[in-house]
Amino acid sequence: MLTHLSIRNFAVVKTLNVDFTQGMTAITGETGAGKSISVDALGLCLGERADSGMVRTGATKAEVSATFYVKNLAGALNWLEEHELTDADEVIIRRVVSSEGRSKAFINGTPVPLQQLKSLGQFLLSIHGQHAHQHILKNDNQRNLLDQYAEHQHLIEKASASYQTLKTQKRQYQSLLEGQQQRTDRSQLLSYQIQELDEFALTEGEFHELESEHKKLSHSQTLLEQSQISFHQLYEADDFNALSAVQSSVDRLSELQEHDPSLTPIVTMLTEASIQIDEAANELRAYTEQLEIDPMRMQNVEARYSQALNLSRKHNVQPESLYDFHQELSAEYKNLVQDDSLLEELKAQLLVVESDYRKAALRLSASRKKSAKAFAKEVEQHVHQMNMADTEFEIAINYDEQGTPHNLGLDSVHFMVSTNKGQAKDNLEKVVSGGELSRIGLAIQVISSSSCDIATMIFDEVDSGISGSTASVVGQLLRKLGESTQVICVTHLPQVAARAHNQMFVTKFSDKNTTETHMISLQESERIEELARLLAGDTLTESAMANARELLEISNS
Incomplete structure (x- = not known):
């Protein structure tokens, strides 16, 4: 779980120290205030590419530090122990970027390469950007989302191991075959x-x-x-x-x-x-x-x-x-003569190895088909609540027995959808509009995220293009997810922000020479004012305040 974020001279932030708690935290603020800066900073902490443009104007370097509580994260603890970077129940990741664009990375005070940040990051948090729903249009990502939901990593590992053995045997056989003449x-x-x-x-x-x-x-x-x-x-x-x-x-x-x-x-x-x-x-x-x-x-x-x-x-x-x-x-x-004999032996072995691979791929495919039904049913239930009552969702698993072997099996996975009664299901990208894709994408992200072991989920304006009663449902989804996982959500929707256990406000201050961004934790009265601003704009009326108070009461009831 993310417990603390410290930012120095990063973009428009001069100094920022934020404590995070369990549950769902909403981050709101004025347009252009820099609500997503914390997300960008965390991305930098976890190995994203750095450049000199990240350093605040006039500063020599930018520094970002994130603290995670990892006592209950077996994957992170095992990784830290394996790399001899264990430090009690916490891990502190620090990234420093110079004004020339050079960067340094540290884990618990020890310098490390960026690849290690990325490797550790997969056990700490996942970031879902505002355009993440576009990724689900790709079949490879659809397969990965299904596999994440199915939690059959052991079957993937067996198929991958069989594939590597098959690949090695084929390479050896081909090499001998090419030199036969x-x-x-x-x-x-x-x-x-x-x-x-x-x-x-x-x-x-x-x-x-x-x-x-x-x-x-x-x-x-x-x-x-x-x-x-x-x-x-x-x-x-x-x-x-x-x-x-x-x-x-x-x-x-x-x-x-x-x-x-x-x-x-x-x-x-x-x-x-x-x-x-x-x-x-x-x-x-x-x-x-x-x-x-x-x-x-x-x-x-x-x-x-x-x-x-x-x-x-x-x-x-x-x-x-x-x-x-x-x-x-x-x-x-x-x-x-022995090579010629070995060629015949390898040919026979190749048939056995290929058979083993196809059996592993078939078991993986069977698990995908079983999980696909449950996954599709959950997606349907969620999107029905988001004003898409007639939507039918299906995950088609096509197993190609004669297909070219792949380390992830022989399946092609297609998300199929129909948004209107009487409409035949077709590939996702051919059917849905932008708003419909946002809702379906959000439902898929929430469902797949709830089935993984990562303790912190960050959603950066994934509710873009959603409003009204649909926004309320999105807030419910994220809050439900926040009951078992730490959820940090950057949003502009009052219905989503009201559902959060905690709310932070991002504001921008400018004088004639510089601009600074600040983030503060809101108390209940302050939350009501911020929700009223989200509902009615900058002019706060008694009606807007009353609506905000009611929205917060309903959301927390």
Whole structure:
């Protein structure tokens, strides 16, 4: 509930502090005095766009502050707790606008972005402007009003969740479907390449082995000949070989070391060299014995080595990377095959998800149809009281089973009306006049507002175009709504103002240089004078005062 509004240097208001109470509060005043300024200020508090024109002439900034009692507002309390902005049972929203048009916003003293003001505002109050009835001509708004009345948010959430799942699945399926031809072409190419590589069947590390063996076999004749010559020179030559020469030197020097001990290290080294030459000769003999020239093996290795080189050139990779390339192609081909399988799975899943969505949309539609009858009946009852006795009102719900999915279901909602006997019902905008639309619109706003959880409703001259006995009925409607909800109504009708639990008067004061707007709470005697002014104009007569007194007594009886 709105408890206090403070305005500084906003438009023509220099300073304004207003306390609000529960029930219905009427705001009246002279034409052009600024009755709607408080509404504009509250709109600014709840995130409406700011501009430099809002700042009072000569001031550097405008400031608006609104205090709400939120102890019983679960939605607002949850929001404040979620954003760590809780402050006991009150929330204070402040908006500051500079003369350059820049603005700052605060919730309980903490700076916040405008989006958070709007987000919190939906739990605090709703503002119905004097042209709000024009909004009900749009089918989307008609659907929203019906949903608000029906209070089936859980069904809307289920339909919306199903829609989001369907939308995601469709996007994924469409993406795979659009790339199907490319995947098919790529799969065919990969299939040919992989088949060729599969037939070659190069194993991991095999190319390095082929390369090494190819070099060895290519030089096998030279290796054999040179190895045999080396063995002969080291060990077998009768006229001279390295082993015999070293051993002979060891024998001669061994005899001499008795005469010169300094030869001993040399003898030791030659002895070790003799042993190593002998071992090397034995290893060389074994090498030559196992080294054989196999033309067939050479031919096979040459063929496989050449094919490996050809495939690497064909696929533009290094020969040593051919095996890894083969594995990469196989993995890519496997993924492509899986994508095609996934496409079929998604297609089947899509049918299930779409079926789930249509079931959710159908349940939502059934709830709308059920609520539409009760809503239409209430609208009829209200407009009958507003001098439209022959009006018939109906809400048509058209469920399009084959329609394009939407997060709010598959219904199109149409407000249908007939204002005269024998007249067929048609869409609202085709039948009603401006005055009739005002009355129907007001009835719909009051009915839909009474079914929501917002604690404060603001009606800004929604009774425009209404007068006489109809105005009295409008006042009754708003007062009834004010018994369970805080209602603030800007009005120029005495029949509406008289029905209010509280009344405020807006006046404008001007000197030669500036203009100021003030708002005061009226006591009973002051209310009578203001009602008399609304009834008879600026000249207050005894008759007007008597009529005003009677109107106030009847309204509060």
